Amino acid sequence: MSNHAMEAMLIEWQCQKLVTRSVNLLDQRDWIALASCYTEDGILYRPSAPLVPIKGRDAILHSFTSRPAKETCHALTNVETTVIDAFRAVVTSRVVLFSGEIKVDHCDSMVQANADVYIGRFIDDIICVSGEWRIAKRQGSIELQYKGA
Numbered sequence: 001m002s003n004h005a006m007e008a009m010l011i012e013w014q015c016q017k018l019v020t021r022s023v024n025l026l027d028q029r030d031w032i033a034l035a036s037c038y039t040e041d042g043i044l045y046r047p048s049a050p051l052v053p054i055k056g057r058d059a060i061l062h063s064f065t066s067r068p069a070k071e072t073c074h075a076l077t078n079v080e081t082t083v084i085d086a087f088r089a090v091v092t093s094r095v096v097l098f099s100g101e102i103k104v105d106h107c108d109s110m111v112q113a114n115a116d117v118y119i120g121r122f123i124d125d126i127i128c129v130s131g132e133w134r135i136a137k138r139q140g141s142i143e144l145q146y147k148g149a
Contacts, residue, residue: 012081014133015089015126022135023074023095026064035061039127039134047095047120047140069102073113076122089133091124095140115148 018037025034035057038044044054044063054063075096082090097118120142127136 007086008083011083011086011089011133015081015083015091015124016079018126018133018135019079019091019093019122019124020076022138023076027072027074029069031061031064034064037135038138039129039136042135043137045137045139047097047118047122047142050139050141071100071102073098087128089126091122091126093122093124095120095122117146117148118142119144119146 022034022037025037038057038060040057041055042057042060044060045052046054046063054060075098076093077096078092078094080092082092084090097120098113099116100113120140123139124135125137126133128134
């Protein structure tokens with residue numbers, strides 16, 4: 001395998017790891033760590049508001065801390081990375097969202113999921129800043145909504 005192919009695989013792995021970590025942090029409600037996945041001037045378009053940009057890491061952090069508390073489970077799938085060059089990649093993925101009321105006892109309790117299930121997409125522009133991969137722009141969207149009984 002060529003050095004170029006190995007470098008591309010490493011970039012792909014690092015970017016996919018970042019995207020997966022960001023979704024796990026979202027479900028863990030670790031807002032500070034989640035915001036640090038973005039560049040200082042990063043932009044987030046929430047799936048629920050795909051035309052409204054949230055600009056800058058501080059604004060992204062505020063958007064997460066100001067939202068109502070709830071349990072979420074984001075299932076990320078179909079993750080595909082396109083390496084643009086040694087400092088930029090684009091990651092596309094599908095996401096399924098289940099949510100419910102916040103747990104009273106963090107680990108040992110279960111909550112009933114809301115009847116609505118959302119299926120959407122993330123398109124993440126990822127850049128390498130000082131040797132670390134960060135999300136420069138996340139474009140979220142919702143394509144399907146299932147309304148349960």
